[in-house]
Amino acid sequence: MPDQKSIEVCLTPALLNLYDTSNSIVVVIDIxxxxxxxxxxxxxxxxxIIPVAHVEDCINYADKGFLLAAERNGEVVEGYDFGNSPFSYTSERVKGRTIVLTTTNGTKAMHMAREEAYQVVIGSFLNLNALCKWLKVQEKNVLLLCAGWKDKFNLEDTLFAGAVVxxxxxDFTHFDDSCVVAEDIYxxxxxxxxxxxxKSSHSHRLAQLNIEEDVxxxxxRNICETIPVLIGDTLIALKA
Incomplete structure (x- = not known):
């Protein structure tokens, strides 16, 4: 295994073009x-789960047996099955189903990441331990990509990046200053x-929507073992 593996934190998708991800596993974070x-x-x-960039893209999957999920500015888009509340993703609702999903920040970051990354996986506090155990044994660099809020820095995604760091x-040799900041905050x-x-701005936005339980x-931490991986256009469970 290489002894020069690096881990970096991209604090917003607006900075992604500054990173070479061709030999990196990119972890997309939208907590x-x-x-x-x-x-x-x-x-x-x-x-x-099929992440799509635009609400209009979901329409292409209508009447084909998929669940359609669309969120903008924290709210479910009218006419769709649900948005991005975790309480909509229970086994009773989603087991055996394929979901087409678009969100304000997360799905955009996924589309940007896949253009050059060696591999794209999905991170959250829910699968923190499983994700870190897997990343430790991969022979690749890691870029932690914070989805942020409309291309701006946000606190919650940076917190998670810090937890991973x-x-x-x-297990990694090289760290950037964003790693230092993220870890210190965590x-x-x-x-x-x-x-x-x-303290976070997004927390206040979500409070106005009365979804404290979602937050x-x-x-x-660590209630899930699954690591979603982006294969082509589709997120599926990473196979051990």
């Missing part, structure tokens, strides 16, 4: 709530993530 819901849905038996520190917040995130759910 509130897209990647948390994706992990939870596939862990609950969803056959696949903290877990993988002994170490400040790790004992009470929810209280720390009361609490997405900050749970």
């Amino acid at each position: 509130l709530r897209a990647t948390s819901s994706i992990v939870y849905g596939i862990d609950n038996g969803a056959e696949a 903290n877990e993988l520190r002994k 170490l400040l917040a790790k004992d009470d993530l929810r209280t720390y995130l009361h 609490k759910f997405c900050l749970q």
Whole structure:
């Protein structure tokens, strides 16, 4: 295994063009709530999730037996089955089904990442331990891509990136300054993530939508073992 593996944090998709990801596993992070819901849905038996960039793209999948999920600005788009609340991705609703999903930030980041990355996987606090155990033994560099909020930095995705950096520190040789910042923030917040995130702008946006339970759910650690991986246009469970 190479002894020069690097781990980097891209704090917003607007900076992705600055990174060479051709030999990197890119972990897409959208904690509130897209990647948390994706992990939870596939862990609950969803056959696949197809991330699409635009609401209009979902229409191409109408009347074909798919569940259609669309979120913009934190709310379900009118006329769709659901948005990106993890409570919509229970086994009762998604087991054996394929979901077509578009969100404000997360699905955009996935589309950007796949253009050059060696591999794209999905991270959340829900699968933190499983993800880190897998990344440790891969012979690839890692880029942690924070989906942010409309191309701007956000706190919750950076917190998660910091948690991954903290877990993988002994297994990688090179770190960038974004890793240092992300890890420092995580170490400040790790004992009470929810209280720390009361500072975040997105937390306030979601509070106005009365979905505090979603936020609490997405900050749970290690309740899922699944690592979703993007194969072509489709997210499926990574096979061991």
